[in-house]
Amino acid sequence: MPAPRPLDEVACRTSFARFRVASIVEGIALLVLVGIMVMRYVVFGGDGFFTTTSDTWTQISKTWSPIHGLIYMIYVILGFDLWMKMRWGLPRMLLLMFFGVVPVLSFFGERWTHQRVESDLARRPTLQDQERD
Amino acid sequence: MLRVALRPRFLGLLALMVAATVVCGLLAGWQWDRAHDAMTEKADGPQQLGDLRDVLQVGDAVTNEIVGDLVTATGTYMPGEQVIVPGRSIDGTEAALVVSALRVELADGTQVRLPVARGWLPAAEVTGADGEIDPSLAPDPPSGEVEISGRLEASEAATGGVADGVADEIATPQLVNVWGAPMYSGYVALETASDGLQVLPAAESQFSRGLDWQNIGYSFQWVLFGAFFLYLWWRSVRSTYLDELAERREAIEALLTAQDGASPDDETAPSADGAATADGAAPADRPNPTPAAASAAPSSDKDV
Numbered sequence: 556m557p558a559p560r561p562l563d564e565v566a567c568r569t570s571f572a573r574f575r576v577a578s579i580v581e582g583i584a585l586l587v588l589v590g591i592m593v594m595r596y597v598v599f600g601g602d603g604f605f606t607t608t609s610d611t612w613t614q615i616s617k618t619w620s621p622i623h624g625l626i627y628m629i630y631v632i633l634g635f636d637l638w639m640k641m642r643w644g645l646p647r648m649l650l651l652m653f654f655g656v657v658p659v660l661s662f663f664g665e666r667w668t669h670q671r672v673e674s675d676l677a678r679r680p681t682l683q684d685q686e687r688d
Numbered sequence: 689m690l691r692v693a694l695r696p697r698f699l700g701l702l703a704l705m706v707a708a709t710v711v712c713g714l715l716a717g718w719q720w721d722r723a724h725d726a727m728t729e730k731a732d733g734p735q736q737l738g739d740l741r742d743v744l745q746v747g748d749a750v751t752n753e754i755v756g757d758l759v760t761a762t763g764t765y766m767p768g769e770q771v772i773v774p775g776r777s778i779d780g781t782e783a784a785l786v787v788s789a790l791r792v793e794l795a796d797g798t799q800v801r802l803p804v805a806r807g808w809l810p811a812a813e814v815t816g817a818d819g820e821i822d823p824s825l826a827p828d829p830p831s832g833e834v835e836i837s838g839r840l841e842a843s844e845a846a847t848g849g850v851a852d853g854v855a856d857e858i859a860t861p862q863l864v865n866v867w868g869a870p871m872y873s874g875y876v877a878l879e880t881a882s883d884g885l886q887v888l889p890a891a892e893s894q895f896s897r898g899l900d901w902q903n904i905g906y907s908f909q910w911v912l913f914g915a916f917f918l919y920l921w922w923r924s925v926r927s928t929y930l931d932e933l934a935e936r937r938e939a940i941e942a943l944l945t946a947q948d949g950a951s952p953d954d955e956t957a958p959s960a961d962g963a964a965t966a967d968g969a970a971p972a973d974r975p976n977p978t979p980a981a982a983s984a985a986p987s988s989d990k991d992v
Contacts, residue, residue, distance in 0.1 A: 560931045623903075624909070635920070642931070645701050645924040 560642060565683040570637040571672045574630075578665035581630040581655050584623045589658050591616045630655045637668075640674060698921075702888040705921040707902045712914030716907045723903035726752065730992040734758050734839065740794065741875070743840070746800050748977035750842040750874035756890060759876060760837045763792040769801075769867045771855040772823045774811050778889060784821065786885060787858055789876065790836065794881040801867050801877055803875035804829075804836060805858060807885030823853030827883035838878040841891045 576683040595616050599609035607613055654664030692698065737743045740761040743754060769789035776783045786809065790802045816822035841858075848856030850866045864871045877888045950980065 560934060611904075628909075631916075639923065639927070642927060645705075648920055648924075681756060 561680040561682050561684070562642065562686060563640065564676055565685045568634070568675060568683075569667060570640045571669065574633045574637045574668065575665055577626075577630040577633040578654070578661045578668075581626055582659065582661035582665075584626045585655070585658050585661065588619060588623045591619055598621070619628045626656055630661075637672075641672065643671075647671075691924065692932070693925045701924070705917045707717055707916040712910045712917070715867065715937055716745075716910035716914070719903045719907035719917035720908060725906060726900065727898060737840070740802065740840070742873075744874065746794070746798075746870050746872055746933045748873065750840055754840055755842050755874075757801050758837060758879070759840045760835060761790060761792055761804075761876060762835045763790045763802065764833050765789065765804075765831065765987070766791050766801070766867070767828075767831070768855060770823065770826065770829065771850055772814055772821055772826055773855050773858055773861070774814070774821050775856070776808065778808055778886075779947040783808040784814050784826075785858065785888065786826050787855070787863075789863075790834075790876075798870065799812045801869075801871040803858060803863055803871070804838070804885070804889050804982055805841075805875055807878060808888055809885055814968040821854050827885065830883070836876065836878060837880075839890060840874055841872050841877055843892075856959040867890075902929060904927060906983045 589613065595607045595609060595612040596605055599607050599612055601608050633653055634655070635648065638648045638651060651668065652663070654661045654668075690970060691700075734930045735757045737754065737759050738759045740759040743757075743759055746752065758854070766789040771787050773785040774783075776785060784808045788804050788806055792799055792800050809826070811821070814821055814823070814825040816825065843860040844857040846857055846859035846862045848862075850862050855862060858875050860871055860873050862876065877891070881887045950969050
């Protein structure tokens with residue numbers, strides 16, 4: 556088993572810092588979206604499924620949904636950046652994307668990702684290790 | 689790189705990614721169709737929907753699906769229940785619309801009012817000597833039971849009120865206060881005008897009849913997402929390939945260093961020598977494999 560390629564520790568930590576902010580922002584944005592959906596379809600729900608009686612909440616929902624979509628895309632792009640820098644396998648990228656679509660999970664996903672980043676940086680050789688030699 | 693891509697692990701991941709891309713493609717198609725909904729629905733021109741009582745329930749909104757389509761209704765015009773809606777411009781003429789209440793009897797015997805835009809006339813014809821709009825100058829609706837046919841339109845948004853038979857809009861929420869409930873929530877614009885009135889052009893509704901650009905945008909977003917999955921797969925194949933390539937090169941360099949560093953009378957690594965030649969890298973190909981060059985990391989892993 557040959558030694559894995561060295562990671563760029565500085566770049567990895569920078570990417571993770573960005574991803575961490577995106578995780579928290581995405582987590583909050585998703586909770587806001589869920590709150591709006593509850594108001595639109597449950598609190599002011601109509602007779603059928605996914606019908607509403609509130610024009611106000613329909614309007615709020617129509618405004619926030621695309622904004623949340625944009626935030627999620629930024630989250631995916633920053634997650635992709637981190638994934639590339641950390642040289643992780645493909646399934647982990649899908650996992651990072653999955654963290655962003657389940658309410659509240661992105662907060663825990665961010666902590667889990669932090670642990671993976673730290674353990675990988677400690678375990679795998681980095682460019683900075685070689686400079687220290 | 690192809691040999692890396694054809695490994696079972698990467699083929700399996702490729703199948704997963706292709707599935708995700710196909711799902712994204714279906715979602716893109718769904719949004720694409722939604723963007724064209726309004727166009728395809730109205731492409732055939734107005735539909736003949738028949739009797740209004742079968743088309744629209746009292747209190748239901750006139751939706752995009754039925755607005756502008758043709759309906760018929762039978763009833764009697766209510767004497768005295770007529771408003772003038774001035775301040776319109778039709779073909780460059782200052783126009784006033786004439787809207788009358790038609791009493792329609794439902795199947796259960798309920799009397800319901802339906803606002804009927806009977807047509808328009810130049811505003812000058814209904815302007816009195818004092819320069820104000822005089823509703824009494826407008827032609828009265830025919831008496832007795834009549835059958836009307838016209839375009840179903842949604843109520844306009846109310847901004848002003850109804851005062852002395854003059855209204856700012858054809859707005860059922862305002863008219864219901866003057867004429868009384870129950871009332872349909874839309875109005876019918878007559879196909880053929882009479883009594884000196886002219887036919888109203890189709891209302892410029894706030895409903896879109898063209899492409900919905902938001903849905904077009906969503907459609908392209910799904911295409912992008914689909915492409916992203918395939919790009920992810922290619923990216924992971926490439927980085928695996930490059931990693932392995934760099935490892936092989938480092939292994940060879942390490943072997944060459946060991947060979948050069950070893951003194952000629954101290955042959956401690958014959959197996960390493962054999963491995964290096966087996967890999968196809970002749971020692972002579974390397975001009976100056978110093979220990980420093982070998983221990984330094986490759987300057988870039990982007991391209992090898």
